[in-house]
Amino acid sequence: MSDALEELLRHPALWRGGDAGAPETIPTGFCALDAELPGGGWPVATLIELLVPAAGIGEIRLLLPALRRLTAATAGPPRWIAWLAPPHLPYAPALADAGLDPAHMLVIRPRAGVDRLWAMEQALRSGACAVVLGWAGPAHDAALRRLKLAAEEGATPAFLLRSPAHRGDPSPAALRLALAARDSGLDVEILKSRGGGPARVERLPIH
């Protein structure tokens, strides 16, 4: 299959009948990581959990290629990149430099912790978001399960960024990764993946 067609078929706005079996994925933009992930990329309509030891080690740079791909031009009003309770304010000039259209940004800053999970669920279920990035803090297994259902219902990928302290907690996420900074790169440990086993990618060169 030609590259152009491949690219087209991976476009998130394209709906294909008959491939309900394998979960749909999009490339992460990092070949070393794609090679380890079942389906060759991020699953697009489910809950993905990233365990991040300190905000800013490169977790957003890891997601940038996917964010670009998920918001690639579609007709009509923008589908949001929803930032739910981010640790700091997303900086518009840097997002624009990274090739993201500022008109896609939707920052949601709930005051109360319980509202975070509620807002994330609404954003996912609405189908109005291209992707939801959530910093939800502590959450029960049942709450995460609701998020996963909402992501599936709204066909929206949900990236949940949490502290490695939750590593031992049960999680319904379809994909769980633990990130660690190393030598200006990122070590990515795949803790759990649907249809794949544990794996490790070292010193992923994020820029």
Next chain:
Amino acid sequence: MFQERPAPIAPAEPSRRHALVAVPALREKLAPGVGELWLAAHFARLPLDALLPGSRQARAAAVTALEDPRRAVVACNERAVRQGIGVGMGLNAALALVPGLHVLERRPAAEAALLDRLGRWALQFTPVVSLEPPGAVLAEVRGSLDLFGGAMALVRRALAGLSASGLSASLALAPTPRAALWLARAGLAMTVTRVDMLPGIAARLPLACLQWPEDAVATLDGLGIASVADLLRLPRAGFATRFGPRLLEELDEGLGRRPAPRRRHVVPERFDERLELPAAAEAVAVLQPSLERLLARLEAFLRARASGIRALRVDLLHRGRPPTRLSLALARMARDGEALRELLDERLGRCRLAEPVVALRLRSGVLSPLQLRDAGLFERGRSADPEATARLLDLLRARLGHDAVFGVLPVPEHRPERAFRIAEPGNLAGLPVPWPATRPARPLWMLAEPQPLDGWAGALVTGPERIETGWWDGHDVRRDYYVALSRAGVRLWIFRERPPGQGWFLHGVFG
């Protein structure tokens, strides 16, 4: 162009004279304004009255516009005038005169809302009302004179109504709407009933009451034209060439030489219904059935008018206590009672009833025509659905508050803390041309305030990037920025003030 001044050219239009000569019998009909009598109410203090009701203007108060570099006074109250303050005075001069001056910031939206209310109020005198922004209302009252017992009685009644609301206005009556406006702006409380009297009276007016564009006034001033009388002596053709046809038309409209169609002020229709509860409700859940009934009526009301609303208010009425008010502002036009109920549920769910509720009142905002859209095959699919987008914003804001949901836009500005702004999500209005990304990389996370880094000892990766700007507005920045790596492996954006010595500050995180 005006060298031949004072060439005695009477303001008569050749083409019009021609028309009249050709069809003399039409003269009466052609002369507009005959039979009409316009009441103009000019509210010179509208900018102030819109912000602070007259009853609360206990001390000298003045309004200035923020965007005006001099912050000149646009309106002030009687007390301020008595202490020497006047419209047009710079804020510094005004504060020097009256140090305790209550200074308010001009809000055009509040002025427009007040003018709208005044237009509605004027409808008690006549159905023909027209708003004349920024600060006047016009009403054609010829047909109402008998009803109110003559022009003087009508004016007295109008003035009484206005002063009861703490508003000050200057009222005048004239056969053309524009002439009535001129008189009212000039503060001449007079009634002119005949069109042929207009040129003589207009000649006595100051130029300012025409409210012409500043450049036109400056040009006229340069020509030594200080009054309408001087103006009327100018040659028509030269005037039109120099100032464009519009101002000449205005003059002709004012003097009744050409018709001046005005847009009627139409009071927008709203839904406003009240429902008594069968028994006083102590819990929110008990309100549901009644609220649903009201919403069903609202939906029927909107359907019958093919309209939707963007704002809704629910008053929970208590006995002998002020009502509890819930208001919804919607990002998209709504008509569906069910969808509105979902949003109201979010509000009601967090509402504590301090008092039993005895009745509900549901009031809509202004109605707007709804564009109907067929429910498509992929209505709930993956394409960008404007309904879903707006519904999500409404839902989030109903529970989290309006300000908890926003967008961010870049601003072309060198100072990092000013290179973005919080904006309405998805709103690209005012989005500048993309900032050329020739400068070094910026961090994806920005701290609300730079944080001092005590005893910073991490590794510097790149830098410095010198940012030295902003001296012109007093928020100058003189910093050297570096990309640094913390011990935890976080890529930081830090800076040191110039000249060095004040230590390091953390400003962003590369994420």
